[in-house]
Each structure stands twice: as C-alpha cells, then as structure tokens.
Amino acid sequence: MxxxxxxxxxxxxxxxxxxxxxxxxxxxxxxxxxxxxxxxxxxxxxxxxxxxxxxxxxxxxxxxxxxxxxxxxxxxxxxxxxxxxxxxxxxxxxxDAAAAGELARTIVQRGPDFGRGHSLQGHVINLEYVSANPTGPLHIGHTRWAALGDSLVRLLRAAGADVTAEYYINDAGSQMDKFGESIVARITGADVPEGGYNGAYVAELASKVAAEDSSIATLPREEAIDQAREAGYRLQLAEIRDVLQEFGVHFDEWFSERTLHGSGAVASAVQRLRDQGHVYDEGGAVWLRTTTFGDDKDRVLIKADGSPTYFAADAAYYLSKKDRGYTEKIYLLGADHHGYVGRLKAIAACAGDDPGVNIEILIGQLVSVGGAKLSKRAGNIIELADLIDWIGTDAIRYSLERYPADTPLSLDGEELRKKSNDNPVFYVQYAHARTASVARNAADLAVARVDGFDASLLADSTEATLLALLADYPRIVANAAQLREPHRIARYLEELASAYHKWYDVCRVTPQGQEEVTDTHRTRLWLNDAVGQVLANGLDLLGVSAPERM
The missing domain is CATH 3.30.1360.70 (Arginyl tRNA synthetase N-terminal domain)
Structure with a gap:
C-alpha cells in the first residue's frame, strides 16, 4: 500500500x-x-x-x-x-507486512516517476537565478545558486509545477562600457580605466577579440570600445553558458536586459505604473512611490537628465514576466542583495500583484571553500570552472545542496574529494552503486525478479525500516518543493543510504553456497532495486549522478 x-x-x-x-x-x-x-x-x-x-x-x-x-x-x-x-x-x-512490502514492486514498476506528484499542479513559475554580469567568469559567489536554483527547478517540476528557468543577462549600462574600455586597454597597452575589469581573463578576451578583428587597435576610441564590448560580451557569455552546462545547469530562457531598453519596455513600464497611480514627478525626476508598500524609501525611475535607472529596468523586467503569463516569480539573490527584497515586492504591489503570492525572493548566504587557490585568470576570486576541475560537479553540487540556502557555508575542498563514508556524496552514491552491484550478482546467480514476489517475506526489522523510508519519499519531495528546500532531499538520501547499508549487512539477496534460490531472494531483489531507484531519483533532483560502479 x-x-x-x-x-x-x-x-x-x-x-x-x-x-x-x-x-x-x-x-x-x-x-x-x-x-x-x-x-x-x-x-x-x-x-x-x-x-x-x-x-x-x-x-x-x-x-x-x-x-x-x-x-x-x-x-x-x-x-x-x-x-x-x-x-x-x-x-x-x-x-500489514505484505501491504507494506508491496511498495517495493510499485517503486520498481514506476521507475523514475516514483516520487513525482501533483501538489503544485497549476502553478506557473518563472525562476530566475545566477544572472551574473557577462563581464567576467562565474565564480564561487554564483556557484551556490547555480546548484540550488537548478535543483529547485527540478523539484518544482517533480511536484507538478510549470517552471521556466531564466537567466537575466545584465548586458546594459555603464558596467558594459567599462568592460569594453578594459578590453581596449589590454589591446592597446593602455592603463585599465578606473573601475574597470582586471584579471588575466580580460587579457585573454582581449587577445581573442584582437585576433578576430585586428583593426580595433586603430579605430577611434569610442568605436573601438563599442566593438570590443560586443565581441568580449559574446565570448564571455559563451563561456558562462559552457561552464553552466558542464555544471549540469540548463536555462530555458536567456533574457537580455538590452531588449527592455531597445523595445521601449522601460518607458512602457513607467507609464503603466503611472496609470496605476504610483508614479509622481519631483525635482525633474520620475519616482515610484514604493513606500506605500513597505519599501524604506521611494525609488527613482527616470533621473533628471532623462536617463532610466537600474530600478526602472527592474520594474520593466518584472512586468515582462507578468505579461509572459508567469503568475509566480521566484528570484534567487545573493547575500549582498537584501536591499532588493523590499523594492522588488513594492514593484509587484505597484503592478497590481499580491507580493505575498506573486513574487518570492530567496537570499543565499556566502559560501567559501577551504584550501582553494584563487583564480589566476580572474584575480582574487575562485572560478566555478576551477572548482569543477578540482573537486568535481557531483561533490560541489551535493555539498551546496545539503544545507539550507540561508546558512553561511564553509566547505573543505580536500574532504569533498575523499572517497570515504565520511564524505556524504560518496556515501549516498556508494549506496546506489552497491544496489547495482547486488543486482549484477543476483543476475549471475539466476535470481530474477520476474520469477517471484511475496511481499509478506519482507519481515525483517531492517526491511520494515527501509520500506517506511521508501514510502516517505513522495512526501519528502512535495515538502521540499513547497518549502523551496532541496537540502531535505539530500538529508533524506543519507538516511535511506544508512538504512540500506544496515539491511545489506543483515539480509542476503543472493543464495549462500549450495543454497537454492527462493522467493525470499527474489523478493529482496525487488526491495534492493526499489532502493536503488529511489536513490537515483533523489540524486537526479539534486543534479548529481547515480553511478553503478565505484
């Protein structure tokens, strides 16, 4: 049952x-x-x-x-x-023991679908995360949300929600101009401008940009900056996409901030908010009255010189999500973005939405990795690409996902590389590999699931514990999705792995010596494979592989 x-x-x-x-x-x-x-x-x-x-x-x-x-x-x-x-x-x-044991067969028959449900069916969600500026490589500051965001997308979908994973490309504004200036400086041998971008990666980009178009060094300054900015932007964004793909992170939408300005969406957003009665003019600037909805101060949309603020783009971006049919917008922001919570919720309220329903903002705390070397390319940061090469995608993702996002986190890189039971990701993956090994040994000894199943034979106390844990998996998935807490999946998998290892020590799936194959062996094989399936399903929700050999 x-x-x-x-x-x-x-x-x-x-x-x-x-x-x-x-x-x-x-x-x-x-x-x-x-x-x-x-x-x-x-x-x-x-x-x-x-x-x-x-x-x-x-x-x-x-x-x-x-x-x-x-x-x-x-x-x-x-x-x-x-x-x-x-x-x-x-x-x-x-x-009843037979009713409880029947679950083993149900899990194997459902396969990857076991644990998936409908608790969030009907929810249409836009989940935006990472969204790093395309002016440098992804680093450890982005890595936590890359892991947690992707896992949260998987969890929400497993609970039945319609989710779009979106990356907001901050490709407009003064930082892009500084980026272009920094590349030109490297090409021409000039000093990097104040507030510009340093690090060997800029020199690498400059070398690639110059190789593509050697005329940049001789162009008038503004034209050279424009061309260098666009070429560097294209190359850096491609690198971001590639490293995220290597990290197992997929985005359905890559939304360019430029499109908001080029399409007139920013001006349209200001007018729409004015029509809602929340915009006023003062001191030559255009303001949004966000204090009405709990913000600590009103925000400028259009400066006195007529140029839009970043906040105006934020408002236009929110309205874009609303217009695209996303009734729920989830923002995953870094620890230095606490000040955005009030203003984003105020935008939602000014747009006629319910800030308690239509927008959700999650803040991730800082993470550090002990023993890591700073990136030679990027200067004083640790690049995601370097972490992948050093520790591996599985260990990084699992370690970041097994803690609540609002917990400051310090990881030991060398500990994460260890292949021991003290390493949680190894412990869980090894449990899955052991289930696969047991299945292979069973096949070699002609123990086949199809030849028999008697759920009442799963009567050992370790089997009762395993079955109770397996039965709880769908609830764990639904709760983790509802609470936006992927760490609940990781902690559950560790508990299941522990129970499986204890069962493995007590109950044999394969016959000993000259012992004949019985329905007890066959039924235990169903249970073994059910555990392997749930471990694989849970690891997949975390974006972590389920190896069959270790």
Missing part, C-alpha cells in the same frame, strides 16, 4: 466515521487528501495523522471519538495490521 492509497483509505474511513457519529456533517467539507506523517518512534507504527484533532472543533465532535471510529473502520482493511489512538486523538497506523 502506497502512502497515496493509505491517505485515500483514511479519508474513506473518516467519512464513514463522521457518518456514524453525526448526521449533520457535510462530507463535501472534508479535505481532499489526508496528510500522513511518519512517527518519530518506530514502535508507534508506520504512519500517523492528526486529522481528528484538526476536524474536531469544526464539526463539533470530540477528536478522540472521531479517531476511535476511524481506527475501527481501518481495522477492517486487510492491509492494516493495527490502528491505534493515542492521546487526545492522534491516530497511529501499522500496515
């Missing part, structure tokens, strides 16, 4: 219980799905629910009486071994 099936059974029992206790309760008012939890103490059963406590006051009945009646209804089901009431109305449920 899967958790979904048990949830439906509890709802049916609840409906019958209320009908037996009262003739005034409307069954239509009952929740569509009963939430189940795994008890903290194994002896309390496989699942528990507090639905009786939730409904008691609303329907005018004692929670304990409701729970007692639900338990009586559930005890009639062959798949339920025990249904007991604790305290004022908590219901603890223990499944």
């Amino acid at each position: 899967t958790p979904e099936e048990l949830s439906r059974a509890v709802r049916d029992a609840l409906q019958a219980a209320l009908a037996a206790l009262s003739d005034t309760v409307d069954a239509e008012s009952l929740p569509e799905r009963i939430q189940l939890q795994r008890p903290k103490q194994r002896e309390h059963g496989d699942w528990s629910t507090n639905i009786a406590l939730q409904l008691g006051r609303r329907v005018g009945l004692a929670p304990r009486a409701i729970a007692d009646e639900i338990a009586a209804q559930l005890r009639q089901l062959p798949s339920v071994a025990k249904a007991e009431v604790a305290g004022p109305g908590f219901l603890n449920i223990t499944l």
Whole structure:
C-alpha cells in the first residue's frame, strides 16, 4: 500500500466515521487528501495523522471519538495490521507486512516517476537565478545558486509545477562600457580605466577579440570600445553558458536586459505604473512611490537628465514576466542583495500583484571553500570552472545542496574529494552503486525478479525500516518543493543510504553456497532495486549522478 492509497483509505474511513457519529456533517467539507506523517518512534507504527484533532472543533465532535471510529473502520482493511489512538486523538497506523512490502514492486514498476506528484499542479513559475554580469567568469559567489536554483527547478517540476528557468543577462549600462574600455586597454597597452575589469581573463578576451578583428587597435576610441564590448560580451557569455552546462545547469530562457531598453519596455513600464497611480514627478525626476508598500524609501525611475535607472529596468523586467503569463516569480539573490527584497515586492504591489503570492525572493548566504587557490585568470576570486576541475560537479553540487540556502557555508575542498563514508556524496552514491552491484550478482546467480514476489517475506526489522523510508519519499519531495528546500532531499538520501547499508549487512539477496534460490531472494531483489531507484531519483533532483560502479 502506497502512502497515496493509505491517505485515500483514511479519508474513506473518516467519512464513514463522521457518518456514524453525526448526521449533520457535510462530507463535501472534508479535505481532499489526508496528510500522513511518519512517527518519530518506530514502535508507534508506520504512519500517523492528526486529522481528528484538526476536524474536531469544526464539526463539533470530540477528536478522540472521531479517531476511535476511524481506527475501527481501518481495522477492517486487510492491509492494516493495527490502528491505534493515542492521546487526545492522534491516530497511529501499522500496515500489514505484505501491504507494506508491496511498495517495493510499485517503486520498481514506476521507475523514475516514483516520487513525482501533483501538489503544485497549476502553478506557473518563472525562476530566475545566477544572472551574473557577462563581464567576467562565474565564480564561487554564483556557484551556490547555480546548484540550488537548478535543483529547485527540478523539484518544482517533480511536484507538478510549470517552471521556466531564466537567466537575466545584465548586458546594459555603464558596467558594459567599462568592460569594453578594459578590453581596449589590454589591446592597446593602455592603463585599465578606473573601475574597470582586471584579471588575466580580460587579457585573454582581449587577445581573442584582437585576433578576430585586428583593426580595433586603430579605430577611434569610442568605436573601438563599442566593438570590443560586443565581441568580449559574446565570448564571455559563451563561456558562462559552457561552464553552466558542464555544471549540469540548463536555462530555458536567456533574457537580455538590452531588449527592455531597445523595445521601449522601460518607458512602457513607467507609464503603466503611472496609470496605476504610483508614479509622481519631483525635482525633474520620475519616482515610484514604493513606500506605500513597505519599501524604506521611494525609488527613482527616470533621473533628471532623462536617463532610466537600474530600478526602472527592474520594474520593466518584472512586468515582462507578468505579461509572459508567469503568475509566480521566484528570484534567487545573493547575500549582498537584501536591499532588493523590499523594492522588488513594492514593484509587484505597484503592478497590481499580491507580493505575498506573486513574487518570492530567496537570499543565499556566502559560501567559501577551504584550501582553494584563487583564480589566476580572474584575480582574487575562485572560478566555478576551477572548482569543477578540482573537486568535481557531483561533490560541489551535493555539498551546496545539503544545507539550507540561508546558512553561511564553509566547505573543505580536500574532504569533498575523499572517497570515504565520511564524505556524504560518496556515501549516498556508494549506496546506489552497491544496489547495482547486488543486482549484477543476483543476475549471475539466476535470481530474477520476474520469477517471484511475496511481499509478506519482507519481515525483517531492517526491511520494515527501509520500506517506511521508501514510502516517505513522495512526501519528502512535495515538502521540499513547497518549502523551496532541496537540502531535505539530500538529508533524506543519507538516511535511506544508512538504512540500506544496515539491511545489506543483515539480509542476503543472493543464495549462500549450495543454497537454492527462493522467493525470499527474489523478493529482496525487488526491495534492493526499489532502493536503488529511489536513490537515483533523489540524486537526479539534486543534479548529481547515480553511478553503478565505484
């Protein structure tokens, strides 16, 4: 019996219980799905629910009486071994061993789809993350959101949401001009301009730009800057795309800030916000009255000289997302962007949206990697490309994803490279590789799943623990997506890997010596493969590989 099936059974029992206790309760008012939890103490059963406590006051009945009646209804089901009431109305449920064991076959049959659900079906989300300026290489400051953002996209989709992963290319404004000036300076041997870009990567870009167009060195200064800026921009953006692809990160949309200015979207946004009644003129500038919606001060949209501010582009970009049909916009911002939270939510409110529903802003804290060498190309930063070469994509991603985003994080690079059980990513990946090894050994000894399955044979306590954990996986995925917390998947996988290793030490899948192959071996192979499937599914949500040999 899967958790979904048990949830439906509890709802049916609840409906019958209320009908037996009262003739005034409307069954239509009952929740569509009963939430189940795994008890903290194994002896309390496989699942528990507090639905009786939730409904008691609303329907005018004692929670304990409701729970007692639900338990009586559930005890009639062959798949339920025990249904007991604790305290004022908590219901603890223990499944029959065969009903619990049936889950192993269900998982194998569902394969990669096991754990995917519909809790966020109907949500149309634009998730923007990384969005680094195309004026230099991606570095460790971008790496945390690259990992977490991509995992969050995968999680939201697994929960049924319609998600677009978007990279906002900050390719307009003065920083791009400084970028072009810096490249020209390297080509001509001049000093890098104040506030310009240093690092060997600029010299490399300059060399490539000059190789493509040797005339830049002889062009008038402004024309040379324009051409160098565009060529350097194209080359640097290509490098960003390539390293993100190597890191396993895919974006559906690459949105250029320039398009907002070139299309008139910025001017249109200002007018739309004015029509909403939130724009005013003062001191020759155009302002957005964001203090109405909790911002610490009003923001300038158009400066007195007629030029738009970055904030005007932010407003136009938000309206672009709204116009493209994204009812929910999630922004993943770095630790130095706390000041953006109030102003972005104010933009949403000024645009007529609900800041509590239509926009969500997640702030990621700083991360450092001990033992890492600073990039020779980029100067005083650690490049993502160097981290990949040194530590590897799997270890970096998993290590960044196993902690909440709002936790400052310091990693030990050499520890992450170790192939030992003290390294969490190795521990989980090794568990998956072990399930594959067991399956290969089983095949060599003619243990085949298709030859038999008897769920009642999965009666060892380590098997009960494994099955309870496997049954909890869909709930873990749904909660991680709802709470925007990929680390819940990583921590779950570590718990599952630990339970699997303990089971492996106790229960044999393959026969010993001259022992004949029995349904116990075959049924355990189903369980072994079910664990391997869930480990692979969870690692995929983290963008981490599930090796079959280690």
